[in-house]
Amino acid sequence: MPVKTIWSANGDVFLLDQTLLPVRKEVLQIATVEQMWDAIKKLRVRGAPAIGVAAAYGVYVAVKKEALDNVGADLVQVARQACDYLATSRPTAVNLFWALDRVRAEIAKNSGADLTARLLDLADRIRTEDDVACREIGRHGAALLKSGDTVLTHCNAGGLATASYGTALAPVYYATEEEKKHIAVYADETRPLLQGARLTAWELKEAGIPVTVICDSMAASVMRSGRISLVIVGADRIAANGDFANKIGTYMVALAAREHGIPFYVAAPLSTVDLAVPDGDAIPIEERASEEVSEIQGVAIAPDGVQVFNPAFDVTPHDFVTAFITEKGIVQPPFASGLKAQFFK
Numbered sequence: 001m002p003v004k005t006i007w008s009a010n011g012d013v014f015l016l017d018q019t020l021l022p023v024r025k026e027v028l029q030i031a032t033v034e035q036m037w038d039a040i041k042k043l044r045v046r047g048a049p050a051i052g053v054a055a056a057y058g059v060y061v062a063v064k065k066e067a068l069d070n071v072g073a074d075l076v077q078v079a080r081q082a083c084d085y086l087a088t089s090r091p092t093a094v095n096l097f098w099a100l101d102r103v104r105a106e107i108a109k110n111s112g113a114d115l116t117a118r119l120l121d122l123a124d125r126i127r128t129e130d131d132v133a134c135r136e137i138g139r140h141g142a143a144l145l146k147s148g149d150t151v152l153t154h155c156n157a158g159g160l161a162t163a164s165y166g167t168a169l170a171p172v173y174y175a176t177e178e179e180k181k182h183i184a185v186y187a188d189e190t191r192p193l194l195q196g197a198r199l200t201a202w203e204l205k206e207a208g209i210p211v212t213v214i215c216d217s218m219a220a221s222v223m224r225s226g227r228i229s230l231v232i233v234g235a236d237r238i239a240a241n242g243d244f245a246n247k248i249g250t251y252m253v254a255l256a257a258r259e260h261g262i263p264f265y266v267a268a269p270l271s272t273v274d275l276a277v278p279d280g281d282a283i284p285i286e287e288r289a290s291e292e293v294s295e296i297q298g299v300a301i302a303p304d305g306v307q308v309f310n311p312a313f314d315v316t317p318h319d320f321v322t323a324f325i326t327e328k329g330i331v332q333p334p335f336a337s338g339l340k341a342q343f344f345k
């Protein structure tokens, strides 16, 4: 079974530090909003849905701390500032902004009930809802899998990227656990930060699902060799027309899949669909530090001072997508109407 990534217990907030996996499994307690911002920025907690959950818990810890440290403080003001601050942590995954919008709506209710308690309750609810949505993605997506299939995935859109069950890996978990199908996975290592090799391989191995790690540059040739039945990836933001942003390298996988006639699915909850963004060109793409490319775990792999370009995500145009898998079902083309209709189901 997938692992827990971020949760609360007796009013305290914890997360599994994903930067240390697979070498060490260490849990961090998050007591300040600065620690949560840092955890999101440094990818201790990562993956679009998990970032949304983390943001909600981040506002809660800000208010909880202020209420303890400073009796009589304006907690509504503190909560609003925490929302604005956390919104600066990472730009691409829309789940961050989706969760903060929900938190802002809760703050605005000004119901008289204790704000700290309401924010914890909301963060817990966002976490639970994500779990339920991911299981539904698993149930719908499993229908696309038959025993003996091998799925290629990119980055980590598994349990670690969500509250616990994953998006791209949810159909694999569901098909294996609930339907007793035999499914294997090829995991692209996913340079530069190796979420595929470190995280996808780790969580699938923990779950007892056969997983094979390949370098990103091997994907096309592995497809050509006939080893891949279908591709399933996650998404950080899906535009209204179905163009979507996901971890850098996803577009290359989509190009190779099309050339080899391999179905290419995108699994994501509706909290990842941003109908306010018309197409992929309008999705903000995060650029990260050059050292992530020029070094591996602090060791230089490129000449000192060399110029580096490090976009963390790319956009895949919608016509490369066979179908989307959401918690409401499978969305076939045309995606503009299909995705919108999901919100009314």
Ligand code: MRU
Pocket: 043, 046, 047, 048, 049, 093, 154, 155, 156, 157, 158, 161, 162, 166, 167, 168, 195, 233, 234, 235, 236, 246, 247, 248, 312
């Ligand atoms: O930079 P990361 O590790 O947060 O990027 C994660 C991805 O690109 C995932 O594929 C995406 O967030 C979907 S997670 C269910």
